[in-house]
Amino acid sequence: MTDATDSSRAFVLVGNLTAIDLVNTRPLRHGEPEELLNTFGDVVAWLEASGVIGSAEARGALRKWDAGAEGRRVLESARTLREHLRGAIEKLAAGSAPGNAVVRDLNAILKTRPVHGELVGQGQDFRLQQVPSSEQAMHLLVPVAESAAWLLAEGDRDLLRKCEDPACILYFYDTTRNKRRRWCSMDGCGARAKAAAYYARERRKKG
16 A cells, blocks of 8 residues: 655645645656656645645545545546646636636536535534535545635636746745745745856856
């Protein structure tokens, strides 16, 4: 069984939205796209690293679905959703409509999880909460779909950005106070850009 807590997976969690972090699971390594979601276990590990599920839920998902058709279906759906989301985000960042493919994907995932109302006691009072009516492997992707649906329905498209490093293909949702974030990560692309600017200034001084 795949280990969902394998720390060797180089997930990049810089998007500030779960849906964008999914898009970033195919980053560039040495100029070539690298697939980080090769198995159902990879999807579970990413969901855990992203905070979508906890370690106990990750272990349970692997026990139930890692070797079966449902796990393979989740892997296929996650990768398809990722590519359609990438296309939608590219269009949104350019000021265009996201297209229908991503909407179909999101609605298909969202409708897999029927819910029902359930009364829960709170001291002498009660509250009504919505709980899932069943459990399926595809439900693991529902929080990701909800994140993407929020972006499309309520998010500020002006805050959707691509890293300014020409060699980087990562996206992020800018939640900084001044809304002027430029890099996917200051430790990575930002640091390299600052170093390049510094060396360029030094060369000009010497020239």
